[in-house]
Amino acid sequence: MSAYGANPGRSGHRFSSETAQAVYKSREQCAELFGAEPENTVFTLNCTHALNFAIKGIARNGCHFVASDMEHNAAIRPIYAAAEHYGGTVTLFEALEDEEQTVWNAERAIRSDTCALVCTAASNVIGLRTPIRELAALCRRKKICFIVDAAQGAGTLDLQMSDGINILCAAGHKGLYGPMGTGLMITDGKYPLNTIIEGGTGSASESLVQPDFMPDRFESGTINTAGVIALGAGAEFVRRRGTAVILSHELDLCERFCAGARKNGKIRLYNEITRENADKYAPVVSFNIEGLNSSDGAAQLSRHGFYMRGGLHCAPLAHRKIGTLDGGTIRFSPSVFTTAQEVDLLIRELGIITR
Amino acid sequence: MTHFIRELTFIMNNMNVYIKSFTLAEKARGHLARNGFRCIIERTSGGGKGCGFNLRIWVSGREAAAEVCALLGQMGIACDIPR
Known part of the structure; x- marks a missing residue:
């Protein structure tokens, strides 16, 4: 300029x-x-x-x-x-x-x-x-x-x-x-x-x-x-x-998140990305915290430094497909700059919220 | 693509090719430059053609002009060497 x-x-x-x-x-x-x-x-x-x-x-x-x-x-x-x-x-x-x-x-x-x-x-x-x-x-x-x-x-x-x-x-x-x-x-x-x-x-x-x-x-x-x-x-x-490198990194983070979230009995995952099905997915995971609607859940996470979108993501068809049209979901969507450590911190924070 | 080229003039040591779209002019400039032909893009709005771009290409002789036309032809830009 x-x-x-x-x-x-x-x-x-x-x-x-x-x-x-x-x-x-x-x-x-x-x-x-x-x-x-x-x-x-x-x-x-x-x-x-x-x-x-x-x-x-x-x-x-x-x-x-x-x-x-x-x-x-x-x-x-x-x-x-x-x-x-x-x-x-x-x-x-x-x-x-x-x-x-x-x-x-x-x-x-x-x-x-x-x-x-x-x-x-x-x-x-x-x-x-x-x-x-x-x-x-x-x-x-x-x-x-x-x-x-x-x-x-x-x-x-x-x-x-x-x-x-x-x-x-x-x-x-x-x-x-x-x-x-x-x-x-x-x-x-x-x-x-x-x-x-x-x-x-x-x-x-x-x-x-x-x-x-x-x-x-x-x-x-x-x-x-x-x-x-x-x-x-x-x-x-x-x-x-390289898109392949970026995709691999982000999918690894999604697998890590899903593995950690799965251990927490109060986190509901709507699409679980694993090593076996990773080729079917882009690096996006939708989840909810038990007892909280998606907007409240995202707000709680935001207060602790984790910024994710909660709600319908302007995609009501997709939410209807997974049965979340009423409350929406929180979306975990890492970037090439997100680290494994940050994912672990997120899992830990979810553990604190759901305690 | 022929309608992009309205006028091709050959004066002394350069050729002028009128192109309506800057994007196509810049693509042509790059293609010619990679093949050793120096050229610049000038904005033009005269002669009843409206606003467009003149690709001024430094070239000496009809043989070189023919090569320029062939290169522009590879991009789908029709080019005739003036008689």
């Missing part, structure tokens, strides 16, 4: 050019992480913003959407809104640890009027992963658009556009270690998308019509420049560390 913080691509002076190049570098860094082209990598304000672009962009009259039974509101709300607007319908399929059954459930939900299958890469409540490659193959066979909500998976799961994903949406502030107010929509260019926001792009300004070229088509107005440049640094950090 202090060195060259001008509006990128809007002017010809040095500061604008330098900022534009810094934004491009960030775009390249983010694109590389997912095996995408920079021009198909759109910066958004968050994953919700990206999902709205994708879902409402693909929607047509009578469009039938298919989605899993554990989608975040960031996906399911625009799906229902688009269906209502276009006179379409929505079918949810059950996602399970059994990947073959999950794909079978998805296939049974698809109809001749289905235009898109929207699926989270992993639930933000119970961490259950979906079989992305297999679902992508299914969508390819059925000739429908495959949209992935990668908010919980980006930065830990190895998600590549070459897996067959048509549109990938990600949050900048979770596993990509970027700031809040950033996100990504990455496309493979196969499905043209209508726009839901039009405006100045600093390009083709003589035209009163939104550009048809990417990424400008979806980047109207001044972008969150400082945030985007920081997001690029986060993506580069993840690329250097």
Whole structure:
């Protein structure tokens, strides 16, 4: 901001050019992480913003959407809104640890009027992963658009556009270690998308019509420049560390937490991550403390220096799936910076709370 | 991609390629630079084309220009050497 913080691509002076190049570098860094082209990598304000672009962009009259039974509101709300607007319908399929059954459930939900299958890469409540490659193959066979909500998976799961994903949406502030107010929509260019926001792009300004070229088509107005440049640094950090290394570290911590919590008879775990099932899960564990609702439990932990989210996590479908729609859960979701010692301290604190 | 290129001029020792999108211009600049061609991006808004970007490429001779066009072609950017 202090060195060259001008509006990128809007002017010809040095500061604008330098900022534009810094934004491009960030775009390249983010694109590389997912095996995408920079021009198909759109910066958004968050994953919700990206999902709205994708879902409402693909929607047509009578469009039938298919989605899993554990989608975040960031996906399911625009799906229902688009269906209502276009006179379409929505079918949810059950996602399970059994990947073959999950794909079978998805296939049974698809109809001749289905235009898109929207699926989270992993639930933000119970961490259950979906079989992305297999679902992508299914969508390819059925000739429908495959949209992935990668908010919980980006930065830990190895998600590549070459897996067959048509549109990938990600949050900048979770596993990509970027700031809040950033996100990504990455496309493979196969499905043209209508726009839901039009405006100045600093390009083709003589035209009163939104550009048809990417990424400008979806980047109207001044972008969150400082945030985007920081997001690029986060993506580069993840690329250097390696998603496999990050995932392994975080899953180890989840196993450690589950093992410790299991010994405490007053902690209820809703998804137990063990060495045997770790490949089915992203590093997220939902739990509750006996006698406390999730918000009170999270508040108690916060008073002792452990900051976790309690409640429904904007994912009522997932909570309905595990029977916690009434009170929600507390979510344990370690980062690459969390240590085993911190997990042990958390277990000890839970022991004190439940004594 | 052909609509990105509106004008290609060859003057003395450089070529000018008009590109609508900064992202594509920067991608092209990097691709050319990796292949030994120095170029800069200039913002332009004249000539009835609206706002866009001029890729000024340092090149000497038609053979080099042809190589530049081939490199841009690898990115899906159509490029014709002026007669």
